[in-house]
Amino acid sequence: MEIPQSLLIRLKENEKIVRKFNEIEISILTILNFQDFLERLLFEISDKFSIDYIWISIIEESFIAKQLHDIQDSELLKTSTAFVPKEKFLSVTQNSLSPLLANENLDVFHALVPEIPDYKMGSIAIAPITLDGIIIGSINQADKDKSRFEPGIDTSLLEQLALKVSLCLSNVTAHEQLKFLAFHDPLTGLLNRGVMERILEREFQRAKRYQIELTLIFLDLDDFKSINDTFGHDNGDRALCHLSDWLNQLKRDSDIVARFAGDEFVVILPSTGKPQAEHYIKRLKKKLASTPLSVEDEIFYVKLSYGISAVSEKGIDSSKDLLKAADKRLYQAKQEKNRH
Numbered sequence: 001m002e003i004p005q006s007l008l009i010r011l012k013e014n015e016k017i018v019r020k021f022n023e024i025e026i027s028i029l030t031i032l033n034f035q036d037f038l039e040r041l042l043f044e045i046s047d048k049f050s051i052d053y054i055w056i057s058i059i060e061e062s063f064i065a066k067q068l069h070d071i072q073d074s075e076l077l078k079t080s081t082a083f084v085p086k087e088k089f090l091s092v093t094q095n096s097l098s099p100l101l102a103n104e105n106l107d108v109f110h111a112l113v114p115e116i117p118d119y120k121m122g123s124i125a126i127a128p129i130t131l132d133g134i135i136i137g138s139i140n141q142a143d144k145d146k147s148r149f150e151p152g153i154d155t156s157l158l159e160q161l162a163l164k165v166s167l168c169l170s171n172v173t174a175h176e177q178l179k180f181l182a183f184h185d186p187l188t189g190l191l192n193r194g195v196m197e198r199i200l201e202r203e204f205q206r207a208k209r210y211q212i213e214l215t216l217i218f219l220d221l222d223d224f225k226s227i228n229d230t231f232g233h234d235n236g237d238r239a240l241c242h243l244s245d246w247l248n249q250l251k252r253d254s255d256i257v258a259r260f261a262g263d264e265f266v267v268i269l270p271s272t273g274k275p276q277a278e279h280y281i282k283r284l285k286k287k288l289a290s291t292p293l294s295v296e297d298e299i300f301y302v303k304l305s306y307g308i309s310a311v312s313e314k315g316i317d318s319s320k321d322l323l324k325a326a327d328k329r330l331y332q333a334k335q336e337k338n339r340h
Helices: 005-029 034-049 063-069 075-080 086-092 106-112 156-183 193-210 224-231 233-250 274-290 319-338
Strands: 053-059 081-084 100-102 123-131 134-143 214-221 256-261 264-270 293-295 298-300 304-310
Touching: 005 034, 005 156, 034 053, 034 063, 034 075, 034 134, 034 156, 053 063, 053 075, 053 086, 063 081, 063 156, 075 081, 081 086, 081 106, 086 106, 086 134, 106 123, 123 156, 134 156, 193 214, 193 256, 193 264, 193 319, 214 224, 214 233, 214 274, 214 319, 224 233, 224 298, 233 256, 233 264, 233 274, 233 293, 264 274, 274 304, 304 319
Parallel strands: 053 081
Antiparallel strands: 053 134, 100 123, 123 134, 214 264, 214 304, 256 264, 293 298
């Protein structure tokens, strides 16, 4: 029985598409950071399939949303990434893991489109991507031609692409998490002690060289053991994260906040004198006093003690001296409170 010519043509076309998908997979397989991975993915799909529009939609509440928000130097990702609330994303995609095709009533999909581009879409293909089995967004393709992604056409190759991207994304995420933990405290997300000490040394040398001010705050929680004993260690962790969040929110872009150890934190304030450091602490205490934590029917407040040192002080000849001076004043502040 002779195979119809139209079927032979379709088989050859599918072979070409499969080969292109394999080329894309090989291209992205060894990339282990979000920016390069997504930039290469978008470029390869656009280049190999001559798509009018290609972009990604990311669920705002997903793990990688924050990672992508932190990428500031990629114009491609800025214009080719849409962050969508989870409820809206699942509503638009009908909470489906299968690719979705449409060439009518495309306004409903505008929630998945980046804000900057002005897409003139005739048809659209949405392929959900997952991380550890959970939907975190989609790869989206659109064309001015209404027939390009006409509902009813075979989507098996789109499904394969989404699956391969999801698997590669899992590798990237695992690598990024390991890299993050090498520099950050896993509980609070703040910089860890080792990174802080390297930054402090750099800032100390810069302050000495250019004769500019540098201030350091060493602080810890009051009655932290009591919080753990009374409300449990989970709420002790909440207290640490609560303080960390306010430390981060109130700092300037140039300030450095790190978790030193246990309930101890360090804030490095470049080009800053003691009065400004005191003002920072005053604002911090005010925020903590107005935002208690609740445990069932009880509430408790996160309170702190602190010590401040400055590079301009007599006897501060190294970054370690700066740290020790602030630590000593923190200890004195704690002793003073215990006497009252």
